Amino acid sequence: MCSVPRSTSVSLCQGVMEGLLTRCRALAACSRQLSGSIPCRFHHCAPGRGKRLVLSRMFQPQNLREDQVPSLEGGSGDLTCKSQRLMLQVGLIHPASPGCYHLLPYTVRALEKLVRVIDQEMRAIGGQKVSMPSLSPAELWRATNRWDLMGKELLRLRDRHGKEYCLGPTHEEAVTALVASQKTLSYKQLPFLLYQVTRKFRDEPRPRFGLLRGREFYMKDMYTFDSSPEAARQTYGLVCDAYSSLFARLGLPCVKVQAGVGSIGGTTSHEFQLPADVGEDQFAVCPSCSFSANVETLDLSQTNCPACQGPLTETKGIEVGHTFYLGTKYSSVFNAQFTNVHGKPSLAEMGCYGLGVTRILAAAIEVLSTEDCLRWPGLLAPYQVCLIPPKKGSKEEVAAELAGHLYDHITEAVPQLRGEVLLDDRTHLTIGNRLKDANKFGYPFVIIAGKRALEAPAHYEVWCQNTGEVVFLTKEGVVGLLSQVQVV
Amino acid sequence: MCSVPRSTSVSLCQGVMEGLLTRCRALAACSRQLSGSIPCRFHHCAPGRGKRLVLSRMFQPQNLREDQVPSLEGGSGDLTCKSQRLMLQVGLIHPASPGCYHLLPYTVRALEKLVRVIDQEMRAIGGQKVSMPSLSPAELWRATNRWDLMGKELLRLRDRHGKEYCLGPTHEEAVTALVASQKTLSYKQLPFLLYQVTRKFRDEPRPRFGLLRGREFYMKDMYTFDSSPEAARQTYGLVCDAYSSLFARLGLPCVKVQAGVGSIGGTTSHEFQLPADVGEDQFAVCPSCSFSANVETLDLSQTNCPACQGPLTETKGIEVGHTFYLGTKYSSVFNAQFTNVHGKPSLAEMGCYGLGVTRILAAAIEVLSTEDCLRWPGLLAPYQVCLIPPKKGSKEEVAAELAGHLYDHITEAVPQLRGEVLLDDRTHLTIGNRLKDANKFGYPFVIIAGKRALEAPAHYEVWCQNTGEVVFLTKEGVVGLLSQVQVV
Numbered sequence: 001m002c003s004v005p006r007s008t009s010v011s012l013c014q015g016v017m018e019g020l021l022t023r024c025r026a027l028a029a030c031s032r033q034l035s036g037s038i039p040c041r042f043h044h045c046a047p048g049r050g051k052r053l054v055l056s057r058m059f060q061p062q063n064l065r066e067d068q069v070p071s072l073e074g075g076s077g078d079l080t081c082k083s084q085r086l087m088l089q090v091g092l093i094h095p096a097s098p099g100c101y102h103l104l105p106y107t108v109r110a111l112e113k114l115v116r117v118i119d120q121e122m123r124a125i126g127g128q129k130v131s132m133p134s135l136s137p138a139e140l141w142r143a144t145n146r147w148d149l150m151g152k153e154l155l156r157l158r159d160r161h162g163k164e165y166c167l168g169p170t171h172e173e174a175v176t177a178l179v180a181s182q183k184t185l186s187y188k189q190l191p192f193l194l195y196q197v198t199r200k201f202r203d204e205p206r207p208r209f210g211l212l213r214g215r216e217f218y219m220k221d222m223y224t225f226d227s228s229p230e231a232a233r234q235t236y237g238l239v240c241d242a243y244s245s246l247f248a249r250l251g252l253p254c255v256k257v258q259a260g261v262g263s264i265g266g267t268t269s270h271e272f273q274l275p276a277d278v279g280e281d282q283f284a285v286c287p288s289c290s291f292s293a294n295v296e297t298l299d300l301s302q303t304n305c306p307a308c309q310g311p312l313t314e315t316k317g318i319e320v321g322h323t324f325y326l327g328t329k330y331s332s333v334f335n336a337q338f339t340n341v342h343g344k345p346s347l348a349e350m351g352c353y354g355l356g357v358t359r360i361l362a363a364a365i366e367v368l369s370t371e372d373c374l375r376w377p378g379l380l381a382p383y384q385v386c387l388i389p390p391k392k393g394s395k396e397e398v399a400a401e402l403a404g405h406l407y408d409h410i411t412e413a414v415p416q417l418r419g420e421v422l423l424d425d426r427t428h429l430t431i432g433n434r435l436k437d438a439n440k441f442g443y444p445f446v447i448i449a450g451k452r453a454l455e456a457p458a459h460y461e462v463w464c465q466n467t468g469e470v471v472f473l474t475k476e477g478v479v480g481l482l483s484q485v486q487v488v
Numbered sequence: 489m490c491s492v493p494r495s496t497s498v499s500l501c502q503g504v505m506e507g508l509l510t511r512c513r514a515l516a517a518c519s520r521q522l523s524g525s526i527p528c529r530f531h532h533c534a535p536g537r538g539k540r541l542v543l544s545r546m547f548q549p550q551n552l553r554e555d556q557v558p559s560l561e562g563g564s565g566d567l568t569c570k571s572q573r574l575m576l577q578v579g580l581i582h583p584a585s586p587g588c589y590h591l592l593p594y595t596v597r598a599l600e601k602l603v604r605v606i607d608q609e610m611r612a613i614g615g616q617k618v619s620m621p622s623l624s625p626a627e628l629w630r631a632t633n634r635w636d637l638m639g640k641e642l643l644r645l646r647d648r649h650g651k652e653y654c655l656g657p658t659h660e661e662a663v664t665a666l667v668a669s670q671k672t673l674s675y676k677q678l679p680f681l682l683y684q685v686t687r688k689f690r691d692e693p694r695p696r697f698g699l700l701r702g703r704e705f706y707m708k709d710m711y712t713f714d715s716s717p718e719a720a721r722q723t724y725g726l727v728c729d730a731y732s733s734l735f736a737r738l739g740l741p742c743v744k745v746q747a748g749v750g751s752i753g754g755t756t757s758h759e760f761q762l763p764a765d766v767g768e769d770q771f772a773v774c775p776s777c778s779f780s781a782n783v784e785t786l787d788l789s790q791t792n793c794p795a796c797q798g799p800l801t802e803t804k805g806i807e808v809g810h811t812f813y814l815g816t817k818y819s820s821v822f823n824a825q826f827t828n829v830h831g832k833p834s835l836a837e838m839g840c841y842g843l844g845v846t847r848i849l850a851a852a853i854e855v856l857s858t859e860d861c862l863r864w865p866g867l868l869a870p871y872q873v874c875l876i877p878p879k880k881g882s883k884e885e886v887a888a889e890l891a892g893h894l895y896d897h898i899t900e901a902v903p904q905l906r907g908e909v910l911l912d913d914r915t916h917l918t919i920g921n922r923l924k925d926a927n928k929f930g931y932p933f934v935i936i937a938g939k940r941a942l943e944a945p946a947h948y949e950v951w952c953q954n955t956g957e958v959v960f961l962t963k964e965g966v967v968g969l970l971s972q973v974q975v976v
Binding site for chain 2: 056057058059094096097100101102103104105107108109111123126128129130131132133134135136137152155156157159160163165167174178181188189192194196198199201203205215216419
């Protein structure tokens with residue numbers, strides 16, 4: 001099948017290949033042993049020990065003590081919310097263009113943890129991960145008429161041949177065409193739950209609030225294909241439950257509310273709303289029964305609950321998830337069929353489900369943080385532990401070595417914390433100043449080797465950010481406490 | 489700082505929040521226990537056991553037995569190479585538009601494993617992971633004159649305000665502007681090694697060979713910032729060594745060759761070439777000394793090694809990595825400075841380093857596979873084990889239960905194989921037919937519960953694809969063998 005012209009170098013090439021493959025396998029066999037002997041320019045290394053991650057080498061473009069926070073969206077402070085301000089201030093994000101941000105190392109760590117939690121929840125309900133191109137051909141969108149309907153929200157471009165594309169803000173068309181291409185699908189194979197976590201693009205008229213409303217952002221989008229409306233409803237419920245489980249694990253009190261279907265379409269839709277002042281949605285909940293709805297779906301005159309007639313209360317929310325029961329809206333356009341139990345072709349019943357991945361991160365910071373200090377869902381904190389050794393030249397300086405040993409001991413005794421413990425080696429600063437920074441960053445655990453580290457046995461001061469407790473513990477006590485920490 | 493108008497719902501909202509947070513934490517506490525009780529529609533479940541991954545539910549758009557492979561790039565067979573043909577045939581990729589592919593579930597698993605190996609190697613040399621937007625403002629590219637120089641390879645677009653962007657094929661401009669924004673950088677903080685693994689875009693005139701030359705693809709790009717040319721050279725060597733270590737771990741016999749700098753620029757450059765017939769690069773190696781170079785860097789008349797004068801041999805290769813020593817080419821344009829040891833501002837010395845992530849995957853399949861059967865680098869195989877129970881209605885059918893128990897036993901006794909074992913539950917097919925499929929897919933280990941599973945003790949037939957061995961092992965033997973498997 002390979003129609004590439006075979007050159008005279010073929011047999012040579014194969015001879016070279018064999019020799020190389022042999023050498024390469026030998027190399028592979030010893031690369032494991034070698035990987036411990038990488039030069040130590042980037043870490044503090046204790047001889048015979050693992051590497052220590054040190055704060056002074058982190059790339060964080062903002063100076064913690066500078067008030068000047070970069071903004072491309074108007075002057076400083078304008079249009080800025082708490083999460084955006086804090087994230088810019090401590091160097092989690094950096095503006096690239098309106099609505100587009102560089103995600104800096106701490107944020108990438110948190111984001112990757114969030115994606116792992118999402119993967120766990122999606123896999124648990126049978127989700128299969130795919131990755132669809134961002135470049136989405138115009139003809140797909142013309143088929144559903146959304147090339148026109150989406151208007152200015154679509155970012156459009158032409159390739160060198162003049163062919164039109166948009167940058168996908170969502171992928172109903174693409175995934176339905178993909179499933180439609182599978183010509184021998186049987187009802188026995190369904191449901192399919194296909195999802196991806198990729199960058200999406202939307203030309204927002206007014207991008208704002210940092211990662212809460214950007215033009216380029218990460219979204220988890222899932223598309224489901226079922227063999228009957230009943231099965232599709234069951235799948236819809238299953239995905240909604242997975243979303244509830246996800247938000248519960250993150251400690252985010254999201255509310256599932258009935259919602260409109262917008263440009264996506266379909267017949268049933270729900271939003272997952274995280275109550276917050278800066279939220280751009282308004283939703284109503286009934287304190288007496290389980291009713292809740294985006295106010296867009298209610299009559300303006302409706303102040304009482306349609307279910308129990310009790311008074312409704314309104315709250316602002318950030319939409320962090322959205323689910324749609326689509327029926328055959330897209331499968332009928334692209335002819336996404338399967339063979340049903342009677343041997344007849346039948347259109348797949350679809351659903352689609354979105355999670356704003358970068359938005360969840362910012363929304364969590366928005367609701368969990370104080371005005372001055374970042375707080376993370378425990379599972380998503382970029383580093384679980386910050387260890388502060390004494391100041392250089394202070395009375396406690398001799399405890400510096402103990403702090404190093406404690407670092408090594410933690411990462412040996414608590415394997416899930418490998419790569420999760422940061423040493424604040426800026427020992428020209430006082431413990432107090434570094435504790436203030438650590439508090440601002442929101443590490444779930446801050447451990448200080450101070451005065452009481454000189455006692456026998458040494459005691460370390462442990463700040464548990466998420467409970468507000470401060471305790472003094474021995475090395476064993478520290479390990480006992482930290483071995484409880486869940487890391488994803 | 490938050491200038492959003494505070495509505496009357498604020499205090500309500502906070503009351504609601506507190507109640508919700510309390511409920512949510514309680515939910516989170518029990519969600520762990522609940523996660524085992526998800527409905528079993530998507531997996532075979534043995535009571536009290538974990539879920540089993542079954543082949544019949546996998547989404548793989550191509551029928552293994554169909555010869556018709558979809559292609560957007562000319563007729564079937566035309567311009568197609570082995571990896572592209574095999575990947576299309578078994579449902580690893582599906583064409584979306586010229587040079588753009590849907591990555592299907594197996595490929596996403598392999599890709600995520602490759603990214604984990606890359607992350608390990610980059611972290612080991614102090615790499616910090618960032619994520620820069622794909623939308624790249626024209627003004628950045630105008631500053632280096634590459635807006636014009638890159639010509640038709642750049643995919644360009646305008647937003648709703650008429651502002652010009654390209655879709656980043658590489659990020660020297662963006663990352664240098666980012667580092668330049670950090671005004672208080674000291675030589676003590678350097679080097680910075682910033683990298684990302686993101687989608688890149690290049691409007692290839694002739695996209696071809698599947699994932700080997702696409703228009704939208706995953707690339708790992710690293711950018712380094714050093715305080716002196718000497719330090720930058722040291723970093724350059726360190727990254728090259730990390731690349732060599734990566735390819736050795738994957739078992740790919742890549743050759744580091746001297747290369748031209750092209751549109752990236754700089755003074756020194758190397759390519760990592762994987763010898764292969766379909767490779768579009770031609771490189772020369774000297775069998776007598778360590779000299780090797782892309783032929784583009786040699787005089788046409790040069791047939792002898794410039795180092796030892798011995799004869800050169802030429803080989804075709806696939807470029808899987810590329811490194812550049814940039815000096816101050818970009819830092820001088822964007823004024824990326826640091827304060828040097830004398831307290832004076834000084835321009836950062838830069839390097840940039842690329843790995844074609846999707847290309848490495850396809851290139852590995854290209855060189856490791858036979859004409860008919862896919863082979864993976866062991867570390868990257870989407871699933872490590874395929875377990876084949878007997879055919880329904882056959883004499884061996886009673887061994888079906890044993891196969892199920894073996895599945896559970898493996899995933900319990902070898903924790904790193906959880907999620908890595910697939911049960912081929914298509915028991916309407918013979919063992920022989922399913923073995924043929926398994927061989928085509930290239931699972932590193934195929935385990936068959938056939939005739940000898942009825943012996944006491946049961947013996948299973950184990951095919952080790954990468955060594956070509958077939959052995960009969962008891963349950964304990966299987967576990968002993970599989971516990972050696974490295975999973976990333």
